[in-house]
Amino acid sequence: MTRSKSTWLRWVSRLALGLILLVAWGQVSAAHAQDTCPVPTTYTVQPGDALSLIAERLGVDEDTLIRLNHITDPDHIEVGQVLRLPCPVSAADQALAATEAGMAVATGIPRLPEKEGWVGLWHARAALYTHLRETRIPARVWWWPPTARPGDTVVLHVEPTAATLITPTVRIVDRPYPLTPYREGYVGFVPLHGFVQPGILYITLNVSTTQGISTTVEVPVWVQNREFPSQEIYIPESKSGLLAREIVEKEYTSLMAIWQASSGPPLWAGPFDWPIDVTQWPTTAPYGIRRTYYPGALRGYHTGQDIAAPEGTPVHAPARGRVVLAGPLQVRGNVVVLDHGAGVTTNYWHLSQVNVQEGQTVERGDLLGLVGTTGLSTGAHLHWEIRIYGIPVDPVPWTQPNGPAAAIK
Numbered sequence: 001m002t003r004s005k006s007t008w009l010r011w012v013s014r015l016a017l018g019l020i021l022l023v024a025w026g027q028v029s030a031a032h033a034q035d036t037c038p039v040p041t042t043y044t045v046q047p048g049d050a051l052s053l054i055a056e057r058l059g060v061d062e063d064t065l066i067r068l069n070h071i072t073d074p075d076h077i078e079v080g081q082v083l084r085l086p087c088p089v090s091a092a093d094q095a096l097a098a099t100e101a102g103m104a105v106a107t108g109i110p111r112l113p114e115k116e117g118w119v120g121l122w123h124a125r126a127a128l129y130t131h132l133r134e135t136r137i138p139a140r141v142w143w144w145p146p147t148a149r150p151g152d153t154v155v156l157h158v159e160p161t162a163a164t165l166i167t168p169t170v171r172i173v174d175r176p177y178p179l180t181p182y183r184e185g186y187v188g189f190v191p192l193h194g195f196v197q198p199g200i201l202y203i204t205l206n207v208s209t210t211q212g213i214s215t216t217v218e219v220p221v222w223v224q225n226r227e228f229p230s231q232e233i234y235i236p237e238s239k240s241g242l243l244a245r246e247i248v249e250k251e252y253t254s255l256m257a258i259w260q261a262s263s264g265p266p267l268w269a270g271p272f273d274w275p276i277d278v279t280q281w282p283t284t285a286p287y288g289i290r291r292t293y294y295p296g297a298l299r300g301y302h303t304g305q306d307i308a309a310p311e312g313t314p315v316h317a318p319a320r321g322r323v324v325l326a327g328p329l330q331v332r333g334n335v336v337v338l339d340h341g342a343g344v345t346t347n348y349w350h351l352s353q354v355n356v357q358e359g360q361t362v363e364r365g366d367l368l369g370l371v372g373t374t375g376l377s378t379g380a381h382l383h384w385e386i387r388i389y390g391i392p393v394d395p396v397p398w399t400q401p402n403g404p405a406a407a408i409k
Contacts, residue, residue, distance in 0.1 A: 042083065044080060044081070044082050045080060048243070048245050049077065049245070050248075050249045051071070052256075053245075068086060128141060128218075128219065129141075135213065137166070138161045138166070139160055139161060139166050140157075140158070140161050141158050141217070141219070142156075142157050146221065147222040147223075147224055148192055148222070149224050149225075149226040150226045151192060151393055152397060153190065153191055153388065153394075153403075154203065155187065155407040156179065156187070156189075156205070157187055158185050166208065166210075167207070167208045168205060168207045169205075170203060172190055172201070172203050177389060180263070180341070180343075182265060187407065188342070189342055189404055191388040191389070192393070193391050194301050201223050202219065203219040203221060229290070230292070232292050235378065242330060243376070247331060251330060251332065255337075256390050258339075259337075259345050259387050262343045262345055263341070263342075264341045266341045267339075268320050268321070268341075268405060268408055269409060270405065271401055272386075272395075272399050273316070273364060274318065275315050275317070275318050275348065275384050276309050276315055276371070278307060280309075281309040281310075282308055283305055283306065284308045286302070286396075287302060287303070287304060287394040287395060287396070288301060288394065289301065304383050305384050305396070306381050306383050307382045309371045309382055311372050311373065312352065313371040315348055315351065316364075316368060317362040318398075319346075319364050320361070321339055322338065322359070323337070323338060323361075324345070325358060331375050331376045333376070334350070334354050334369065334372060335350075338362065343389040344386065345387050346385070348382065349383040349384075350373055351370060352370045354368070355368060355369050356368055356369070
């Protein structure tokens with residue numbers, strides 16, 4: 001036997017042993033996944049907190065918090081009360097993510113090339129297609145991107161492959177995200193909030209036919225780690241009253257009703273434009289930055305993109321949409337909210353002037369208003385955010401040629 005062949009056999013045997021250990025590890029992790037969670041799953045209520053604000057800050061569905069904590073009155077939670085949070089990723093998922101990333105867990109097992117991390121995802125995709133075929137569901141499913149980061153948007157397509165009506169529905173953790181008819185099938189935009197933990201996140205897809213056949217499959221998305229910077233914001237005494245719980249909660253609740261009402265087919269085509277020229281005016285606070293507000297040391301995270309343009313700078317529509325809110329709010333100042341269909345809204349805060357009316361349809365490039373510093377703002381800037389059924393996502397990918405907006409032609 002040649003030396004190279006002997007070396008190859010030893011490598012294969014060590015790799016086989018490692019794979020056995022990895023499978024065993026995953027099985028053990030799966031066995032305990034019901035009882036343990038690899039990430040923190042509690043939150044202690046702080047002064048000034050409200051359940052809706054906690055849900056917004058942590059990216060958790062409020063109804064899920066109520067159910068997990070057996071809360072009978074959502075308007076009354078106590079300072080110091082410890083709330084249970086849903087586990088965003090199981091121990092088995094984390095083990096699978098580690099395996100796909102090529103992490104060696106046994107002595108002598110060579111580290112796999114980074115590209116091998118894709119193998120598990122492609123196998124899961126093949127298994128999904130096989131399952132649809134075996135259950136006689138005439139549908140084609142694909143999604144992009146297969147790997148993502150907190151704040152990204154996953155685009156999911158479902159198309160029938162035969163003259164059979166199908167009805168797809170999507171859930172992620174405990175939250176539903178409707179799919180909307182688009183061309184010959186359906187499209188959905190699934191938001192990954194800024195606190196999604198690294199690992200394999202499964203989007204639950206149910207597909208039913210008019211013949212009464214129904215099946216559920218798991219669409220895997222490999223969530224990568226993402227580091228967010230932190231920032232301290234000092235609110236002038238003249239505006240500190242806008243941090244009052246009753247003001248913040250009331251405004252958030254009214255906006256959530258508008259965000260979640262978005263429906264119908266996508267109104268846009270292609271990537272979004274920036275609402276103002278970002279090559280001329282800098283970003284002072286990107287999406288996801290962790291913030292502490294003073295006075296009061298309230299904590300939160302930034303749900304959009306702050307662009308430091310001078311007061312009076314024109315703000316334009318990034319894509320076709322319908323104006324669903326235009327006017328003054330206490331915390332966010334003068335605002336415009338555009339509904340672009342398919343659950344997608346764009347939001348513009350702190351304007352000095354609003355130039356559109358509710359119910360109006362605007363086209364890409366139309367004037368929405370002017371930059372200002374109204375509401376809870378410490379200087380002239382545009383706060384621009386994109387939400388999908390109320391969940392804020394990073395707006396930057398929506399402006400890119402291969403981003404989620406580009407899925408609509």
